[in-house]
Amino acid sequence: MSDKFALDQKFAQFSEHWRPKVVAALNGQEIKIVKVQGTFPWHHHDNEDEFFLVWKGRFRVEFRDRVVDLGPGEGLTVPRGVEHRTAADEEAEVILFEPAATRNTGNVVDAVYTAPDGAKV
Amino acid sequence: MSDKFALDQKFAQFSEHWRPKVVAALNGQEIKIVKVQGTFPWHHHDNEDEFFLVWKGRFRVEFRDRVVDLGPGEGLTVPRGVEHRTAADEEAEVILFEPAATRNTGNVVDAVYTAPDGAKV
Numbered sequence: 001m002s003d004k005f006a007l008d009q010k011f012a013q014f015s016e017h018w019r020p021k022v023v024a025a026l027n028g029q030e031i032k033i034v035k036v037q038g039t040f041p042w043h044h045h046d047n048e049d050e051f052f053l054v055w056k057g058r059f060r061v062e063f064r065d066r067v068v069d070l071g072p073g074e075g076l077t078v079p080r081g082v083e084h085r086t087a088a089d090e091e092a093e094v095i096l097f098e099p100a101a102t103r104n105t106g107n108v109v110d111a112v113y114t115a116p117d118g119a120k121v
Numbered sequence: 122m123s124d125k126f127a128l129d130q131k132f133a134q135f136s137e138h139w140r141p142k143v144v145a146a147l148n149g150q151e152i153k154i155v156k157v158q159g160t161f162p163w164h165h166h167d168n169e170d171e172f173f174l175v176w177k178g179r180f181r182v183e184f185r186d187r188v189v190d191l192g193p194g195e196g197l198t199v200p201r202g203v204e205h206r207t208a209a210d211e212e213a214e215v216i217l218f219e220p221a222a223t224r225n226t227g228n229v230v231d232a233v234y235t236a237p238d239g240a241k242v
Contacts, residue, residue, distance in 0.1 A: 002198040004189050007174075024198045026170035027220050029150055031196070049147035053128075055194075068125050073176075075152070077123040077145045097218055099148050 007033065007055060011093050013121045018113055020096055020104055021121035032096040033121070034104075039087040041113050043106035050078045050098045057092030061085075128154065128176060132214050134242045139234055141217055141225055142242035153217040154242070155225075160208040162234050164227035171199045171219045178213030182206075 002024065010023050010033055018040060020032035036059060052061060053075040061068045061076055062085050068076055078084050086094075105114045123145065131144050131154055139161060141153035157180060173182060174196040182189045182197055183206050189197055199205050207215075226235045 002200065004191055004195050004197040006192075007194040007196065024172055024196060026172055026198050026200075026218070027150060029148060029218070031172060031218065051145055051147050051152060070125055071127075073128040074125050075128065075145060076125040077147050079123065079147075097147070097150070097152065 007093075007095070010121050011035065011055070017091070018104070019115045019119065021119050023121065025100060028100055029097060030100045030102075032098070034094050034096060035091060036086060036088045036094055037091040040085045041105055041108055041110050042083055042085045043108040044083045045078075045080050045098075045102060045106040047080055048099045048102045048106075049080050050096065050102070052076050052078070052086070053095040053097075055093040055095055057088060057090060059092040059094050060087045062087060128214075128216070131242050132156065132176070138212070139225070140236045140240065142240050144242065146221060149221055150218060151221045151223075153219070155215050155217060156212060157207060157209045157215055158212040161206045162226055162229055162231050163204055163206045164229040165204045166199075166201050166219075166223060166227040168201055169220045169223045169227075170201050171217065171223070173197050173199070173207070174216040174218070176214040176216055178209060178211060180213040180215055181208045183208060 020034040022030045024031040054070045059070045141155040143151045145152040175191045180191045
């Protein structure tokens with residue numbers, strides 16, 4: 001049986017940006033947390049919808065035709081197939097809900113930004 | 122394409138307890154929000170793992186052999202098949218992540234607590 005966890009304690013255990021950490025796994029899905037700062041590569045996910053919920057700071061989800069600016073407690077779903085990139089001017093903390101083993105850069109493999117799969121914290 | 126939403130605005134749109142509202146749907150899963158106060162019936166879910174994340178207030182997940190007390194920003198997964206009930210002495214606001222159409226009372230049908238499926242806010 002799983003034990004409870006505190007988001008603030010989990011976020012305090014790492015400092016690198018753009019490296020999602022799995023904090024819970026259920027129903028073939030994962031709940032991940034990630035620290036972000038800067039601008040992520042454009043990409044899409046062929047088969048996965050992604051949900052972002054901002055925990056701290058401000059975070060942008062940029063589409064080719066619009067930018068969605070999110071603050072703490074604001075969430076957004078990015079449907080599969082939709083090209084997007086994420087960005088933050090200052091460090092932000094974000095919660096992700098998505099299928100297990102979703103590659104963070106989707107259809108793209110990026111030497112800097114593609115993160116190891118399955119990292120936990 | 123989905124639009125962003127703010128949890129606080131969503132929670133402000135209803136006041137009843139134990140009636141989850143869907144705020145996002147993705148990958149066959151739903152993100153729901155619920156206000157709770159009092160004690161929910163014992164139940165389990167045969168085929169669904171459930172994840173709880175407390176947004177405001179204090180919330181308990183009670184198992185037959187232990188009680189897990191959760192505050193804001195604390196999360197817990199309840200694996201399928203595990204009997205549990207939830208409780209809160211004062212009103213709390215909770216985020217749920219679980220498969221679409223999960224019945225809130227699981228294997229139990231309760232005249233008071235079983236909630237309509239698919240309610241949105």
